[in-house]
Amino acid sequence: MSRAQRNRLEAGGLVDRSQVLDFSFDGKRYRGHAGDTLASALLANGVRLVGRSFKYHRPRGIFSAGAEEPSALVELRDGGRREPNTRATVAELYDGLEATSQNRWPSLGLDVLSMNRLVAPFLGAGFYYKTFMWPAKAWEKLYEPFIRRAAGLGRAAEGTDPDHYEKATTFCDVLVIGAGPAGLMAALAAGRTGARVILADEDFLPGGRLNAEVHEIGGQQGAAYAAHVAAELASLPNVRVMTRTTVFGVYDGGTYGALEKVNDHLRVPSPFQPRHRFWRIVARRAVLAAGATERPIVFGGNDRPGVMLAGAVGTYVQRFAVRPGRHVALFANNDAAWRGMLAAQAAGANVEAIVDVRGDVASVLTEAAKAKDIRVFTGARVIATHGKKLRTIDVASAERGHERLYIDTLAVSGGWSPAVHLTCHHGGRPVWNEAVAAFVPGATPPGLSVAGAANGSFALGAILKEGAQQGAEAAEALGFPVPPLDVPHTSEESTALQPFWHVADSKGAAFVDLQNDVTAKDVGIAHREGFRSVEHLKRYTTLGMATDQGRTSNVTGLAIMAELTGASIAETGTTIFRPPYTPVSLGALAGHHRGKDFRPVRLTPTHEWAAKLGAVFVETGPWLRAQYFPRKGEKDWLETVTREVKAVRSSVGLIDVSTFGKIDLQGPDVGTFLDRVYINTFSTLAVGKARYGVMLREDGMVMDDGTTARLAPEHYVMTTTTANAAKVYQHLEFCLQVLWPELDVSLASVSEHWAQIAIAGPVARTVLSRVVDKDVDVSDAALPFMGAIEGTVMGGVKARLFRLSFSGELGYEIAVPARQGAKLAQALMEAGHEYGITPYGTEALGVMRIEKGHVSGNELSGQTTAGDLGLGRMASPKKDYIGRVMAGRAGLIDPDRPSLVGFKPADRTKRLRAGAHFLGLGAPADMAHDEGYMTSVAYSPHLGHWIGLGLLKGGAKRVGDRVRAYDPVRGEEFELEVCAPGFIDPQGERLRG
Amino acid sequence: MRIPCPYCGERDAHEFAYLGDATLTRPDPAAEDAEARFHDYVYLRDNPAGAHVEWWYHANGCRQWLKVERDTRTHAIAAARAAREADTPAGDAA
Known part of the structure; x- marks a missing residue:
């Protein structure tokens, strides 16, 4: 029997109370509602301890309500679908969800490795570098396994992921990243111009802060207004709203990477649907409206379950109708946090105290708080916390000295950091803006503008205006006529803030980076040991290097470093961000290219025919070719291959050679062209004849070999090796288009157009004569060795007949249109039946060419010259050709x-x-x-x-x-x-x- | 990265194969110092930070060799011309 959601408020929120969803955490069963995240549902059920920290195994709770979450990491699902390090704050609740906590043993409540806390003084910054230096061998056997087990995150999935992932590309005029107030307005402004707009947001509900705070916009509730705009956008045929889609990277030429979590909100993906979809969005313009991330204030014991970002407390109350705790206090340095807390109080949260570091707070706020019986501490700070889960806090102020408050939820706000991440992806460096005490975007990638909180504009009225303006400007720059857009009215709001980072006189470990367990003390150690640049600070302490990439810790960490060095934050600077913005699943990066589908397999025209004869196939480049055709009673492949070779040498056999590259060359200058790309001469080749040719790379090494036939004065057809077909074609195009554009030659790859079957053996001519049409003469006189003629076979099927031999026997290659290949193979089998015609595979072909001394791929290694392969005498001394000069180097003719x-x-x-x-x-x-x-x-x-x-x-x-x-x-x-x-x-x- | 193919329009770089410096000219094989010149032609390449004129082959498109002027620092593409049409004075940016 599930317990009641004891912390769910009676009314309000954007969850669907009519839909009850069952879920479990660490085996215990709970209930939530549609519209919940795992985090909001856990809090609704009074679950506050959700994980153990990375290094010290300290108990941790839910710290945020979004992608920045450093602490509430859980394992979701199981087996091949298991997903470690899932942020509970962005995991959408679904019926049947099963989550487990990580990095604890034997259980979350009793964790043996939490004794790491006792040795914490020795586990500070640079601990690994200093401690595990000697002996080197101990790394593999002792240190690393221990560290891996002790300092763990989740466990990776076991077994094959049963789900599908896919990739897709789409195009738009204006991409709007983020569907908060700025993004909604930008999309609306651009959408109304008729431009093709994509609005992408990682959340499943558009609105951003409008869903998490209380506002009035144009006479409507903020959340209702967001829904209203989203509905209009959805109705515009030129606008596409992509929810559950995170734009994670900005690439060159207006290409954006995005991950759509198509089915993460279901227990298993719906039929024929991928789990994730990897988008490549090509946008002519983009508006970044990714909002801002609240940053904490660092003080001793600031990591206990119950300490939470103030905005998160507001989000749980307003959006999810969840009371994060029974006794709430705020510790802040800014006005916005006060407003959020007062609104939470109005919605049913029990806010008991507000502690502000500022001595002077606007009376409109303090009066409002006092009117609601909230105790106000100004010029004050939190200096300690107590309880495994938060139970009390100690507040110090000049006015009232020290006081202990019974508080189980402490909302913390140190201001806001714009989500500038994507602006850095082309090397842009954020710049410190003293007026808003935050890093704001520096240079942005071409075509990308920034609006709203991501740009450092924190007041809602300004955000709406900026969004509308950026959206309109993006469309206008592309030539779309912009109709006037009324930005709805919203009340003025104060964004007053006094920068404050760290309560230096607080007691206990004060965490800067909650995910990597980096404390303010560690920053001090780095400073003392000389690691003072932000890049060194980051690497030495691992600050900001966890899966959350320091969303809530970077700025605080470098502000503390700035305090220590006496430099300003602007002088200290910041590290920059690289893609991806949030983790991207490996499955999505691979898409369909996994296992047997890693790359496409090409089948020869006779594949089915060969399969029916029991052929064993082998991969040769992208092709599957018949390797040999075993018969009953043959004990191994060698016996089979030996039989096949003997059959060819004594009678006749056939093999599909369609995989060779075939290039059609036409034009008056083909002969000249071939003379320049082959070491030997082709301009003198008679019509109706073929010749073996060798081509070099410009460095003098052999590139490829094959036969080229002249079918007409201005028409040649070249064969290449299977492996080099594409490479040779590209090379020939380069020679024609770049080196000798004056030559009148046209090329076409016809590898796929022709099926080609070789027959070889003493009776090959007899067999051939039975498949060609009556008027085709294949006698030795009409089709001598190296002859090449056109004719028809099997009653009117167009064919090319080449008298060539790779095996050393009397041999022919018969080319017919690809769709006739299997029919030709069958016709040859019937024609040669009385001679015991034997299909053979690539193994027998290889045996015969080695017996004959012909070179093949193993010898054409890219390190051999024509001379090395005994082909040096083919080279014509009368002409120049690609590779001639370099092939003459002393070292190559030694x-x-x-x-x-x-x-x-x-x-x-x-x-x-x-x-x-x-x-x-x-x-x-x-x-x-x-x-x-x-x-x-x-x-x-x-x-x-x-x-x-x-x-x-x-x-x-x-x-x-x-x-x-x-x-x-x-x-x-x-x-x-x-x-x-x-x-x-x-x-x-x-x-x- | 996206390359504006003069035949196919702007296409993703995945469709193209890269060759490198397009300012090199195949030396005269009859020259007295042909071997030394070919050595430079085959092996020596500059690695500029900035404007670079280079060959790209539209392998999964029109199969044309393009002379592309790309900034190696930003991947900004200033021009792309078909090889056959590139050897006008305007085409030789380097």
Whole structure:
């Protein structure tokens, strides 16, 4: 049975009392209402102790009512959805919510590690740096595990997050950040001009302070007025109101990052909905109306549960109709806090005392307080607090000496700090404004203006005016006609404040940064030890480095440092803020790119066909290709691959080679162009012929290889390796557009347009002749080795026929429109049935090219020259080409460079390993004697033992030598015979057959 | 960052591939000191804080190489022209 919400006020608030939501905290069950946050619902149920502090394990409560919360961090949900360090103050309550406290053991009430408090004097600033310096080894084994357990935040999620996250991009004319009074007015002013407006706010309810305070605007209650404006905005077709959306960063060119918490307010996301959505908002103009964060006053014992920002007390009372405690007092230095407290009193909070550091407070405030039987202490300060949860406070004043008050809720206000964070994202530095005693925006990112409290304007009338003005100006700058906008009337309000930071003569630990447990004393230590610049202060004490990024502590910390150094706050300066404004979930950053979807997988045109034949697939670049086609009874992949190779060498086989890059080149200058990008000559290539080409990078290293065919005088088609398809295309465009714009050549990538299937083996021609149409002659005379013709296959299907061979056998490649690829594969299977035509995969292809001594990706490593690969003689001396000059450098033509040769194990039973290094016989195994390494190995069915290709110092002149293969990774070492890199048919008789 | 592609309009930088300094000219391969010149062309780059003229390739768009003038400190883009049209006197900002 749930207990009653004993601290819920009888009336008022913006919660929906008709909707009762069940939730639990640390296993205990409670009830709240729709419209509550977890924090407001906990307070409504009288729960005040919600966590233990980071370092000293001190009991902590709810300190704020917003994103600045340093203390009330809880774990939400469980398993793969568990979310540690969730600020209870911004977690929207939902039915079935389960939260647990963090950083306590065995329980929140009794925490063993709170004994850290007893050694607190030794745990001050720089403690880790000073204490854990020696011995270094103890870090990993002793110190770090201990610190990690003791100084913990929450536990990360376990298991895979079951939810979806997505990314989206949108565009607008004016982005308004924050839907408080300034933001609402800015959006209204810009929206009424017809400009496309996005209004984003992290809260689920627009209105900002209008929902948390009591105001009258144009004859309406503040909250009602906010609802009224939000409704008008929602009705405008050109305005989009995005609630639960935090704009967290300003990027270049008017790009803003935003996180929309689409489904955090539900126990599990609704069907087909993401949990979070990561927005990239491109805005021509933006108005920052992010408001301000209240800052505390630092005094001894200011961290007890029950000490709370004054604005938060007002928010809980006015917006959530929750009494944070039974006996409330205010400790402040400004008029706004008084007004909030008087309004809270009127709404049903029991405010018993107001303590103000100022000796002279406007009588309109003091009289109003006294009229309500609130005790007023002016020129006074809180010097101590008592109780595990706050029970009493000690007040000192010149007038009345020391007095102890029985208070369980102390509202504190030291003034307000504008939320300038986003203005810093392009390097802008906030500047100290003495008049409002706050850092206000300095230089802002291009296109971003600031309105309202974020700009240091704290009076509501000024905020409304500034919002309307900035919104109108943003739209006007974009050329939208601006109709006059009446800014509604609101009463004048005083923002008087006397800067006050720290009660120096207070007793007990006085916390500046509640989340990282940094005290005023720590700031003093940093000062004494010379860490006086704000950047050093921050890093040495960790002030402001917790997940709240010092929302409530930065300014106070540096003000205390300024007091110590005797410099002004303006001279002391401030650290700046970087994105993100509030934490962004990793899921949202990843979006759909996780697990198997990390990047898209491309399937070949024959994928389904190969899958039906039981192919095992392998990732090659973005593609999935058939690796081999195992048959029943085969004991391993090697047996399968060996069968496939033997079938090709003895009869015929087929493989999908569609993944090669294909580039169509047309125009009168294609020949000239190719001569400049390939080391060999293509302008002389006859129509109907293909040629193998090698292209270099400008630094002289091989970039790619492949065959290029000339289909017509001004029409060539190039193939590239699978891996380099996009890179080569980009390179060719660079050459054409940048280097030689005078050449008349057009390029098109046609990799996706053509399915290409290679058939190879002694009977390949017979099989081919059965799929081509009658009028297509594929005889040796009509289609000789390296021939390339166009024709039709399978009854009218357009095709390109190339007589090429990677395997060393008589071979053809048949290209058909991609959608005909599977049909072609099937037609070839049927045509070759009587010869036992065998589909083979990339493994068998690799074996055959190694047997043949062809280079591939392993050899085209980006560190090899054409000479290294035995292709140097292809280079034409009659012309210039990309990479020619640099390839001629002395180091690259050194005959001792490691270059391509073949290898056989001296003991033919040994298995070769790629990556093994070569050493001379008897040479020590060190880098000084390294002679190169093995790049590719295969079991050769033709020879019946393992063979390899590798780059060996001296290369071809070493043929006949013996070297050692040294493989320390596998602990292997044995002798090799060096041979020419062609293990089968070195004269190439098979492929010309 | 957003790049104003002369063909496609302003697009997010994610659509583009970056190459670097666009003020370099491929040296005359027939020059006597061609190797030294190519060495500089291939390897030596300035790293200015400020205006920088550089190549960007609109890989996920029109596939045009663009000559973009960008301030390396602010990412503000002063101009973007297609490579083929950039070699007018106005195009060579550096």
